Structure formats: structure tokens, C-alpha cells
Amino acid sequence: MLTVSGLSKRFGGFTAVNNVSFKVERGEIVGLIGPNGSGKSTIFNMLSGTLVPSAGSITFDGLQIAGLAPHRIINRGVGRTFQIPRPFHRLSMFDNVVLAGFYGQGRHSRAKAEAAAERALSTVGLPTDRHMSVEGLGAAGLKKLELAKALATSPKLLLADESLGGLDESEMDQAADMLRKIRDELGVTIIWVEHIMGVLMRVVDRVMVLDHGEKISEGLPALVAADARVIEVYLGTDAASSQIAAAEARRRAEAKSHA
Numbered sequence: 324m325l326t327v328s329g330l331s332k333r334f335g336g337f338t339a340v341n342n343v344s345f346k347v348e349r350g351e352i353v354g355l356i357g358p359n360g361s362g363k364s365t366i367f368n369m370l371s372g373t374l375v376p377s378a379g380s381i382t383f384d385g386l387q388i389a390g391l392a393p394h395r396i397i398n399r400g401v402g403r404t405f406q407i408p409r410p411f412h413r414l415s416m417f418d419n420v421v422l423a424g425f426y427g428q429g430r431h432s433r434a435k436a437e438a439a440a441e442r443a444l445s446t447v448g449l450p451t452d453r454h455m456s457v458e459g460l461g462a463a464g465l466k467k468l469e470l471a472k473a474l475a476t477s478p479k480l481l482l483a484d485e486s487l488g489g490l491d492e493s494e495m496d497q498a499a500d501m502l503r504k505i506r507d508e509l510g511v512t513i514i515w516v517e518h519i520m521g522v523l524m525r526v527v528d529r530v531m532v533l534d535h536g537e538k539i540s541e542g543l544p545a546l547v548a549a550d551a552r553v554i555e556v557y558l559g560t561d562a563a564s565s566q567i568a569a570a571e572a573r574r575r576a577e578a579k580s581h582a
């Protein structure tokens with residue numbers, strides 16, 4: 324579905340993303356992890372058209388999308404959430420999502436945008452009340468709203484820049500389960516950025532690890548977590564290792580209970 328090749332982004336003399344290549348297959352949930360400032364959001368910004376790459380190519384569904392305007396990329400089926408939610412405060416929660424619903428594949432009527440907004444709000448578990456304000460949504464609610472906006476564009480590929488830092492543990496688990504449900508029930512392919520890896524490792528099929536703008540490891544969660552280079556740059560703390568171990572144990576327990 325997605326082939327990224329030699330992708331780089333320079334800001335003046337600083338290289339934020341350096342020659343990164345990867346592929347994503349239809350139906351996967353791929354985790355993209357890495358320390359603060361390693362280039363995760365910058366990659367999403369290039370995939371979604373918010374930033375023009377300094378070099379490299381991005382092929383989505385057989386078409387070159389690198390450097391296209393964001394609305395054109397959305398129309399081809401790439402949706403995204405933003406790490407820092409910035410809703411329009413003067414619009415109702417519903418209208419925030421309707422506005423997103425005007426984008427996406429071939430959507431030109433208010434009725435279609437509203438229908439998309441209703442579906443998206445229900446999927447993430449937010450009320451579809453027409454007049455409810457965005458004020459009073461906590462960190463978890465704002466994350467859900469971001470997700471609803473992205474889903475209202477009917478993406479084939481969802482770029483989820485989650486960063487669940489502001490959430491408590493059960494809210495993080497809910498967010499992880501939500502992404503899995505979106506993949507399983509709506510058939511949306513997902514790249515999930517997060518730097519708290521315990522929660523991510525539980526639901527992703529595959530992980531890529533960035534450090535200083537370079538891809539340093541890629542593969543099955545358990546293998547990546549055991550990669551010496553990853554441990555050195557990223558997982559080197561006891562807290563991180565125990566998070567991974569706990570996530571792995573839960574993943575196994577879940578697999579057993581499903582079987």
C-alpha cells in the first residue's frame with residue numbers, strides 16, 4: 324500500500340529525517356517508535372503533505388504523493404491525527420468533525436460530511452449531539468476527537484500520532500484497543516506513532532524504530548525489543564524493559580484466550 328524510499332527532511336543545516344525507507348502492507352498496524360525528536364512526526368508531516376520532503380519518494384496505492392498538498396493526499400485516502408489537538412473552539416464538537424468530513428474521497432455535500440461525522444464519532448465513542456461544545460473534553464476526549472476527525476475523511480491509511488503521554492494507563496489501553504478495532508472492523512491500515520512503547524507493542528504487527536532521524540531497527544515487536552541497538556538507544560531503561568515484558572505477556576495471554 325505504501326512504499327517510502329530514501330525519505331529525508333532538512334531544516335536549514337539540521338537533518339531531522341535521514342534517508343528513511345520502509346513499506347506498509349494493506350491491513351497492517353505498524354508501530355513507529357523512537358525517542359523525543361527522533362523524527363516521527365516529521366515523517367507523518369511528509370506523508371500527509373504538511374511538509375515537502377527534501378529528498379525521497381512516497382508511493383501510496385501506486386501513485387507518487389510526495390510534495391502534494393495535504394487536501395490532495397487526504398483525497399487519495401491518507402488520514403492523520405495531530406500529536407497536539409487543536410480543535411476549533413467556536414465550532415461544536417460535531418461540526419469540528421463535519422469539517423473534516425468535507426475532505427476525503429469525493430465528498431462534496433454537507434449531508435455526506437454529516438453522515439461521515441456521525442459514524443466517526445460513534446466509532447470513537449463520543450456523543451453525536453449537534454450542539455455539544457469541545458470545552459470540557461479532557462486529554463483522552465481530545466485524542467478521541469482527533470481520531471474522529473481523521474476517520475471522518477474515510478482513510479485507507481491512518482497515520483495516528485498519538486503520544487498518549489497525558490493519559491492514565493487504562494485510557495492508554497483503551498486508545499490502543501480503539502486502533503485495533505479501527506483496523507479490524509473498518510479495514511483501515513494504520514501507522515501508529517507513540518513513544519510509550521509498552522502500550523504500542525501489544526497491538527502492532529510490526530515496529531520500526533527511529534533514532535536521530537534514521538531507521539535503526541524494524542521487525543516483529545519481540546525481536547525489535549531484543550535488538551541490541553534499540554536497547555542501547557531507546558529501551559535502555561529498566562522501566563522501558565519491564566513495560567515491554569508486561570506488554571509481551573499480555574499479548575500472549577490475549578492470543579491464548581482468543582484461541
Ligand SMILES: Nc1ncnc2c1ncn2[C@@H]1O[C@H](COP(=O)(O)OP(=O)(O)OP(=O)(O)O)[C@@H](O)[C@H]1O
Pocket residue numbers: 334339357358359360361362363364365366406486518
Ligand atoms: N518545522 C521545523 N523546523 C525546525 N526543526 C524542526 C521542525 N519540525 C521538527 N523539527 C526538529 O526535527 C526533529 C524531529 O522532530 P519531530 O517532531 O519529528 O520528533 P518526534 O520524533 O515526533 O518527537 P516527539 O516524540 O517529541 O513527538 C526535532 O529535533 C525537532 O526539533
Ligand SMILES: [Mg+2]
Pocket residue numbers: 363364365406
Ligand atoms: Mg512527535
